[in-house]
Amino acid sequence: MDEDGPGRAWWSRAVVYQIYPRSFADSDGDGVGDLRGITERLDHLSLLGVDVLWLSPVYPSPQDDNGYDISDYQDIDPLFGTLADFDRLLAAVHERGMKLVMDLVVNHTSDEHPWFTASRDGGREGDRRDWYVWRPARDGKEPGAPGAEPNNWGSFFTGPAWTYDEKSGEYYLHLFSRKQPDLNWENPEVRQAVYAMMRWWLERGVDGFRMDVVNLISKAPGLPDGVVPEGARYGDGSPYYVCGPHVHTYLAEMHREVFADHPRGLLTVGEMPGVTVEEARLFTDPARRELDMVFQFEHVGLDQGPGGKFDVRPLELADLKASLARWQTGLGDTGWNSLYWNNHDQPRAVSRFGDDSPAHRERSAKLLATVLHLHRGTPYVYQGEELGMANAPFASLDDFRDIESLNHHREQSALGVDEERILSGLRHRGRDNARTPMQWDGTRHAGFTTGTPWIAVNPDHAHVNAEAQRADPDSVFHHYRRLIALRHTEPALTHGDFRLLHPDHEQLYAFTRRDAASGTELLVLANFGATGLTVDLPEGWEQSPTLLTNVPGGALRGAPDVLGPWEARVHRRTI
Structure with missing residues (x-):
């Protein structure tokens, strides 16, 4: 972290580039991107001019949620390489004058993490039982029966937020997949274990963390039932876990235990669904020593109907301007904004906020970049955004890979919703749009792999690719280069x-x-x-x-x- 204050810290002039390793570059032909592939492509990022690489999870994982279900925090999944490969990547990043930020997922782990195995197998009084959120069935209910869950909360990935464990006779909480049990942050042993892991990575040389759904780590006492929205099966528990009662205490403690007085300039950013401007001011106020900046989701929810993210409605530009302006002015004197159009969880920006038709794709991609980078805050570029990569033409359910999309399809099909209506929502808002392979050139599989890619390459790579755009001074790529260079030199953009x-x-x-x-x-x-x-x-x-x-x-x-x-x-x- 940097204590110079907003507008003066090194990261206020920086641009961050997010890499989704599974889809960036495959060095061994197995169809999945890896760390060596990233290392081989660093010159592309160096030419672009970015300052920081944010690496989505590469830890060992069963890959239920593509790596956001971590089974070992202090190693590298063989799918991506080894710790030695990571060290070589980190050294190569630093040699080019860039920094590397790891993705930190500590609201939950995988159910295959040794912490959860010990928690589940130990019984009610066993070792690490209290490291996760366990509760008995509702009073008078048969454990495992319908409606016996400890409360009525729904999961972000559909279905209830509780799964019954027959061995121990209780339910565990999972706000996301049933294979992603929530850690119990009220337990100080959990917090100290997390902080020790973070220090281990900093000592290895990483330059900070992007913290996944970190404002969900504190749950309200008693875990009350949520209001059930009209037409929904489960209650909305967000009032009881979004920016919960102890989240500021925990993040201030994390700062003291991990970041305070660190000799290197670090970056900490918290992903925070549902965060308000007022809360964000607290999280990012330098005097409070919690986080440098947060990701908020207000502007990417403006084109959603009452049915949620897959209920697509037209975006009103006046609403978008009002939302972004509210955050600009709200954090204008205290705190700092993260600026983004898309990431690994959002569809492609040019398809969502611009016009991805052949006539307007290039110009609208540049326009979106210009608007974003001229705001106050730290811009984030998601891989392929600098090329104007667009949503993929998914023909059928077989083309999708993401657990969120597959679960949504299964739930909506069971309710009798028309198949084409379901697929339309997935095509517009599915996370797989951001996860198709990086388009390096116009050859087969876009130069991403010599094998069969884990998810199909967008066929438009024949004319939308990095090789062609680096050779064209008027391309989207070079427009991003000019914007990034401007951020480095123009004080009005920072201050x-x-x-x-x-x-x-x-x-x-x-x-x-x-x-x-x-x-x-x-x-x-x-x-x-x-x-x-x-x-x-x-x-x-x-x-x-x-x-x-x-x-x-x-x-x-x-x-x-x-x-x-x-x-x-x-x-x-x-x-």
Whole structure:
């Protein structure tokens, strides 16, 4: 962590690149990406100019949730290589002047982790029984019978959040898959074991952690029933575990035990579903010494209907602007934002927020990058985003791999929902969209593997790939390079105030970034649409020079008042 404060810490000028190892680069032809493959492709990231690599889980795992179900925190899954391979990757990252951040998943483990094995096998008084959340059946209910679960909470992956264990005669809590039992963070032994593991990785040389669903680690006393939404089978338990009663205490303790006074500049970011602006200010206030920044999910929930993430509805640009602006202003004086459009859990940005048709894909991908990187906060680039990779054309259920999607399909089919309606939701919002292999070139399997990939490559790799874009100075890749370089050199992007313009406009996204100390102000104009747009420029900007444009060969000249389809421009003036 860095105690210089928001806007001054090294990570306020940095750009983070997320790698999903399973789909990034396969060095041995088994169809699954690995650590050696990542090492072989580091020059691509070095050329891009990113500062930090965030590595999704590579620990030993049964792969029920593609590695987010960890069975050993201090080793590497043979699927990805060895600890020696990891050490070589880490050294190569550092040689290129970049940092490496590990994914930390400590709300839950795999049910095959030795901690859970000891907890389950030890009986009620056994060793580590209290390391997980165990409860008896409801009063008067036969254990294992329908409705006997300790409360009515539903799992994020469908079904109840409790599974009955016949051997010990009790239920264990799992907010996600039944193979992902929740740790009991009220037990200080659990917390100390987690902190010791984190120190072990820091001593090995890693530069911080992205912490998976870390705001769920504290549960409310008594684990009360949740309200059952209309049409749902299970209760919403989120009021009793999202930002629970002791989460700030635990994260402050983690900072003291793991990060305080560390000699290297580290990065800590907490993934926090359901977090509010007010809570995020507390989590990221440097004076509180908890986290550097958080991932929030408000803006990626705006195109969801009442049925959840697979209930797709059109996105209103005014809603998106209002949401992002609320976080910009809310963390403007205290705290720090993480900026992202997509990641391993979200569909591809150009398909969701842009236009992935051949006519507009490239320009809309650049527009999205421009808007995101000109906000205040630390931008995150998900692998392939820098190429404008799009959602995959999944034809049938056989094309999907993700447990969340498969469980959703099974549940909805049982309820009699039309098959094509279910598949439409999966195609638009399924996590597999982000997990198709990285598109390195136009050859078979996109240069990802010499074998059969674990999930099919998007067929558009023939014309959307890294090799072609590195050779084209007007490509999406090189636009990202220019944006990243601008973040490294323009103080207004790090320190400047944010002001949203035209908040109710249905097609124009416009804002300013103003930094009085450097005497610089930036104006960002973005046309989120396939038709031209006349812009009412703010007073004083009529003749301001264009600093950056997403139009190939666009002239850096005085600003006209018309934006073409999916056109974005950044203007700069002295104040």
